[in-house]
Amino acid sequence: MGKSVNPDLAKARSQATFDPANLTNYLYGGPEKLRRKRYLPAFVFKELCTEMSLTDLCLIFLGLLTHVSDYLGLTLSIENMAAKEYKEEGFKSTDDMSREEAYEESMRRAVYTNKRVLQLNLQDQEEQYYFREIFVPGANPFALHYVMFKDAINTQGTEDQIQKWLPLAETYAVTGTYAQTELGHGTFLRGLETTAEYDVQREEFILNTPTITSSKFWPGALGKTANVAILNAKLITKGRNCGMQSFWVPLRHLETHQPLPGITVGDIGPKFGYHTSDNGFLQLNRVRIPRENMLMRYSKVLQDGTFVPPENDRLVYVPMTQFRFVVIGRSGWTLAKAVTVATRYSAVRRQSEITPGGGEVQILDFQTQQHKLFTQIASAYAMIIAAKAAKDLYDSAFSKMEKGNLEDLPMLHALTSSMKAFNTWEMATGVEQCRMACGGHGYLLASGIPQMYTDMVSACTYEGENTVMCLQAARFLNKCQEAANKGERLPQLTRFLQTSRLNISSSLDQDVDLNDIIAAYEFRAATVISEANARLNAGLAMGKSQSEAWNYASQLLVKAALAFSHWFTVRALIENMRGAGFDNSTETLLLQLAKLYALDGMLRYSGDFRKVG
Ligand SMILES: CCCCCCCC/C=C\CCCCCCC/C=C/C(=O)SCCNC(=O)CCNC(=O)[C@H](O)C(C)(C)COP(=O)(O)OP(=O)(O)OC[C@H]1O[C@@H](n2cnc3c(N)ncnc32)[C@H](O)[C@@H]1OP(=O)(O)O
Numbered sequence: 001m002g003k004s005v006n007p008d009l010a011k012a013r014s015q016a017t018f019d020p021a022n023l024t025n026y027l028y029g030g031p032e033k034l035r036r037k038r039y040l041p042a043f044v045f046k047e048l049c050t051e052m053s054l055t056d057l058c059l060i061f062l063g064l065l066t067h068v069s070d071y072l073g074l075t076l077s078i079e080n081m082a083a084k085e086y087k088e089e090g091f092k093s094t095d096d097m098s099r100e101e102a103y104e105e106s107m108r109r110a111v112y113t114n115k116r117v118l119q120l121n122l123q124d125q126e127e128q129y130y131f132r133e134i135f136v137p138g139a140n141p142f143a144l145h146y147v148m149f150k151d152a153i154n155t156q157g158t159e160d161q162i163q164k165w166l167p168l169a170e171t172y173a174v175t176g177t178y179a180q181t182e183l184g185h186g187t188f189l190r191g192l193e194t195t196a197e198y199d200v201q202r203e204e205f206i207l208n209t210p211t212i213t214s215s216k217f218w219p220g221a222l223g224k225t226a227n228v229a230i231l232n233a234k235l236i237t238k239g240r241n242c243g244m245q246s247f248w249v250p251l252r253h254l255e256t257h258q259p260l261p262g263i264t265v266g267d268i269g270p271k272f273g274y275h276t277s278d279n280g281f282l283q284l285n286r287v288r289i290p291r292e293n294m295l296m297r298y299s300k301v302l303q304d305g306t307f308v309p310p311e312n313d314r315l316v317y318v319p320m321t322q323f324r325f326v327v328i329g330r331s332g333w334t335l336a337k338a339v340t341v342a343t344r345y346s347a348v349r350r351q352s353e354i355t356p357g358g359g360e361v362q363i364l365d366f367q368t369q370q371h372k373l374f375t376q377i378a379s380a381y382a383m384i385i386a387a388k389a390a391k392d393l394y395d396s397a398f399s400k401m402e403k404g405n406l407e408d409l410p411m412l413h414a415l416t417s418s419m420k421a422f423n424t425w426e427m428a429t430g431v432e433q434c435r436m437a438c439g440g441h442g443y444l445l446a447s448g449i450p451q452m453y454t455d456m457v458s459a460c461t462y463e464g465e466n467t468v469m470c471l472q473a474a475r476f477l478n479k480c481q482e483a484a485n486k487g488e489r490l491p492q493l494t495r496f497l498q499t500s501r502l503n504i505s506s507s508l509d510q511d512v513d514l515n516d517i518i519a520a521y522e523f524r525a526a527t528v529i530s531e532a533n534a535r536l537n538a539g540l541a542m543g544k545s546q547s548e549a550w551n552y553a554s555q556l557l558v559k560a561a562l563a564f565s566h567w568f569t570v571r572a573l574i575e576n577m578r579g580a581g582f583d584n585s586t587e588t589l590l591l592q593l594a595k596l597y598a599l600d601g602m603l604r605y606s607g608d609f610r611k612v613g
């Protein structure tokens with residue numbers, strides 16, 4: 001390799017007032033996790049890249065060790081390096097390929113990494129992800145298999161079903177997808193039309209998509225890759241509709257990969273992004289599966305067709321809640337990648353003069369460029385850290401749920417729904433800002449940023465369209481506000497509705513106090529939630545029905561969910577930065593970053609903050 005680092009980049013790095021290694025260890029969960037994360041890609045490149053010398057590899061390894069902020073950017077150049085020297089038929093960038101070729105190239109890489117993950121016995125999901133992400137940087141054709149397909153088996157299957165099906169998934173004896181959305185319905189799950197009718201004579205379900213709108217439409221991997229689906233359908237037994245249940249449905253022959261009888265599958269065609277994911281359609285023409293293929297952890301159908309309902313009919317939604325957590329975390333890391341590329345570019349790009357005749361400056365010296373990028377660096381840290389805080393809440397709630405205590409399920413649903421919407425919208429805005437901060441070169445696919453945007457912006461839609469998710473969270477927040485109005489006890493997470501007061505001590509001429517920042521965001525959230533509740537009640541007072549009044553207040557209800565997420569994020573960022581045990585210089589810097597994030601948010605939502613004084 002032997003490439004020297006650009007002198008402008010070296011200069012920018014030399015001015016750091018902190019040791020990046022402290023941050024890297026914190027972000028990746030400690031030195032050992034970080035070592036593993038860095039070792040895996042280097043290991044693969046050493047194995048794959050024929051001409052890359054051991055010296056090159058050590059330089060890469062050292063390069064990874066010294067600059068976290070550079071790590072992700074370097075990853076992209078490593079991938080290009082591997083692109084030149086990949087051992088087999090050549091590892092070509094998919095940018096210039098047709099959709100068919102890009103899918104095949106991604107499939108080749110994904111199958112390679114799947115094999116190596118098994119051979120290396122990589123059990124940890126994060127390590128598996130890091131290993132794959134380097135080689136399949138865009139949409140991975142197996143994404144649904146890795147996450148929702150296996151999660152659905154784990155969370156909806158009985159122990160016997162898990163024992164039977166999970167090994168098949170883990171060893172890629174089958175390749176799965178999660179088929180819920182239909183051509184006619186994605187959001188309104190009660191409107192799903194696919195039926196699973198129980199035939200008591202043969203103890204089988206007859207699966208059918210009776211109308212064109214009932215065709216499954218959008219599921220990833222359905223177009224070509226998957227040979228099994230966890231499919232959600234309306235269960236009908238003894239003439240009664242028992243709501244949406246999940247079923248293990250074979251789609252294609254395991255040897256020939258041809259569609260099975262009664263199955264029509266195909267690709268839905270070109271998309272805005274996510275080109276290497278074969279999102280597909282599926283029609284079922286009275287396809288029979290055995291009774292044992294219904295995932296029966298929570299609800300059951302007995303041999304005689306008796307439906308045993310779940311303790312809570314929302315448990316069937318758990319795979320979606322689980323995946324929303326993945327999306328919440330990935331949003332922050334996607335923005336981190338984009339702002340790393342844009343910041344490095346801004347250190348090496350010289351354009352225009354600040355002082356006439358003083359020579360062209362690094363564009364990072366322009367205040368406007370710093371504002372574009374530093375606010376996004378702060379946002380990336382905020383989202384990553386808030387996602388960790390939300391995950392801690394999730395883990396404690398989930399462990400209670402596994403013992404049958406479902407009391408936290410509504411809070412969990414509200415938190416995942418609102419944070420998924422907030423993080424993906426913030427990520428989409430932030431990545432686009434990073435792209436534009438790189439001028440024309442940001443518009444090149446080679447910059448890496450356009451694909452980050454076109455792939456990940458779909459997260460504003462999938463896993464629950466963002467507006468709908470905000471309204472879901474608002475159901476919980478509004479109930480809490482109603483309880484607060486009656487002086488009732490609230491869940492821990494929303495007790496601020498009863499306690500928040502605006503007693504800000506900071507004055508404009510002094511450095512703002514961090515506790516005041518948290519108080520301001522808390523008070524803003526409490527005020528917006530209360531206003532939404534008041535608007536709903538005003539609608540009722542006007543004689544509207546509950547659902548009409550809900551629709552009448554829905555714009556404010558969406559704002560309430562976003563204000564709640566913004567507060568959760570600011571609080572998590574400040575509290576984790578203060579409590580992370582950093583050395584003084586690092587903590588000082590991070591608290592500056594937290595202030596930048598919070599004050600920038602106040603400027604962007606200045607209407608809310610001015611309204612609450
Ligand atoms: C480093 C880490 C590496 C990790 C690996 C990372 C690798 C992958 C990363 C990136 C690759 C990306 C790959 C992604 C590919 C895309 C995958 C996409 C998949 C999908 O999109 S699957 C389909 C998703 N669809 C939805 O989400 C549908 C959304 N709609 C709804 O959920 C419905 O609107 C509804 C069900 C919420 C509403 O239903 P309905 O109208 O019937 O009723 P309501 O009255 O509104 O609600 C009823 C009641 O239920 C409660 N409820 C609803 N949902 C839930 C839930 N999930 N959990 C708990 N409770 C729920 C709701 O609150 C109501 O209760 P209350 O009356 O309010 O008490």
Ligand SMILES: Cc1cc2nc3c(=O)[nH]c(=O)nc-3n(C[C@H](O)[C@H](O)[C@H](O)COP(=O)(O)OP(=O)(O)OC[C@H]3O[C@@H](n4cnc5c(N)ncnc54)[C@H](O)[C@@H]3O)c2cc1C
Nearest residue numbers: 178179180181185186187218219220458462463464465467
């Ligand atoms: C890249 C990608 C991958 C996907 N992968 C999968 C997959 O693997 N498996 C799967 O099952 N699905 C998948 N989906 C489908 C996805 O889950 C749906 O697109 C999503 O749930 C939104 O539903 P919809 O498309 O029907 O949009 P709609 O719900 O029709 O949304 C359209 C508009 O209507 C508004 N709207 C809808 N309902 C309400 C309401 N109650 N109140 C206010 N406004 C409302 C929305 O806010 C939005 O503005 C994928 C989608 C994409 C884009």
